[in-house]
Amino acid sequence: MEEDSPGGREEGRTFWGGLRAFLFGDDGEASLRDEIEEALESREGEAPRVGDLSAAERQMLRNILHFGEKTAGDVAVPRGDIIAVPATIGFDDLVATLKEAEHSRLPVYEESLDRVVGMIHIKDVFLHQVSGKPAPADIRSLMRTPLFVPESMGMLDLLAQMRAGRVHLAIVVDEFGGTEGLITIEDVVEEIVGEIEDEHDEEPQGLLIPLEDGIWDADARAELEDVAEAVDERLGEVEEDVDTLGGLAFVLAGHIPQPGEMLAHPSGWRLEVTEGDARRVTRLRLHAPAEPAPVE
Template identity: 30%
Template sequence: MPDDAGGSNNIKKQNRLLKLFGLGDVNQITQKDIMQLIVAVNQRGIIEDSTCNVIENIFDFDDLTAGDIMTHRKSMVAVEDTEPLRTAVEEVIKTGYSRIPVYHEDTDNIVGVLYAKDLLKYVYTDVPDGFKLTDITRKVFYVPSTKNCSDLFSEMTSSKIQLAVVVDEYGGTDGLITLEDLIEAIVGNIQDEYDNEEDEVRKLSEKIYAVDGSTAVDEVSDLIGIELPDEDSDTVAGLMLEHLGKIPKENERPTVVINGVKFTAARIEKRRIARVLIETDNEELTED
């Protein structure tokens, strides 16, 4: 009896709290009601904006799929299985990544994942005759692009998996996703020593923008007010690569013109277009 009475009193207190914020009975509360409460508490200064954002992201997380937050295949850093060990070591040093996919002939055929720590013992010793990268790669964890992020997070944490290859319905590689990507979907960007603290989208003038290469094409279309093709490429870096037909070198600054908009690869990092300059003053521009 005392336990029941205590529970009843708690429910009454919760109901009174909800009514203060214009919400209904605790037994009938919905996700929308909870978010209204969080927003109301945030507006009163009881919780910070960052806390409010995390709570909102937790609710949204269950609606996300691996395909929503993965690194697209065109932006992936990967090495071919025929590359010498030295190339793999240089790639790890240059990118700062602790895990890199290894592919055979094409990135649609990922054959393993190379761990940086597995390379350490070969840095100051002779490489054995006949050595291949696949001799030290680890098993690939594949997930469909439609995989729910909540389920994927549970699987990766319980199995202590840090990186997964995302595949489409035909088994081709869509991209890759890391445990850090999943965590960042909830708590926001996690800065480390290899990240640049730079705004994803920055307006430089009325007709010039600087954006991350990972910015979605449809987001850029909305930003500049000009429709861009997004059938084959999800990101602005992917869109540029589609038109360039190759990955630019780090000292190159190639440009393409798409629908009268000039795109310049402003920064190349880790064999990907990391930063793009967009110019919409199209009076003298012709389509690429």
């Protein structure tokens, strides 16, 4: 077999060096992230061999690779879905709210949700109950301090702060200091491992379910861009800063609409609130615009 000439080897090195520079930049080196992603993509659709990464492990690895690209604002529970209590709430009502919400922590606010002053942990409420002490006149005595973070904070920094402060709940604030959303340590972990269902989670219903006669059953958490794609693009055209159907319902009503209310959209669609409470809308029915009468 003939050996390559020095000139041929040099030409080959120049070609591959140029290709690496084109693909990976002038330094000619692929990052470890690039190499891992490329390896995952090359095995896409393949059944894992014995001892190889499972499909779930591969997905978690992909999530980890992009975890640092997300911000607190990307992951936070939207403001409209936050369950919080006023600082003036009585102890018995607080217990009832914790039972109904089935959350271990609730933000506490003064005047409005934009003034969160603390959080209540269900463990502190339970310990007070079993202590035999009288109900506190002011629930502030049971409050803990949550973490306040800007919506632009990266997830890696957020996770580091939550771990360092041993805090499991963060309030996400906008540039004006108003409450934008809420993040728990569970939300952070779910960005890596996927949705974590616990014993209190209800069997999930579909976000958008087509029914008969142009009617859709919809979860209020459905993203407007998904609604625009699946139902009607006009439902996604909103000037106000809202991202979900629940937010759209609030904008159309001018208040928190209650079950039974029918809200008119400029496109002719009607949004019927079917489930909700005093704090939020949870489910709606979307009624298609009436067919225009035929011109004779």
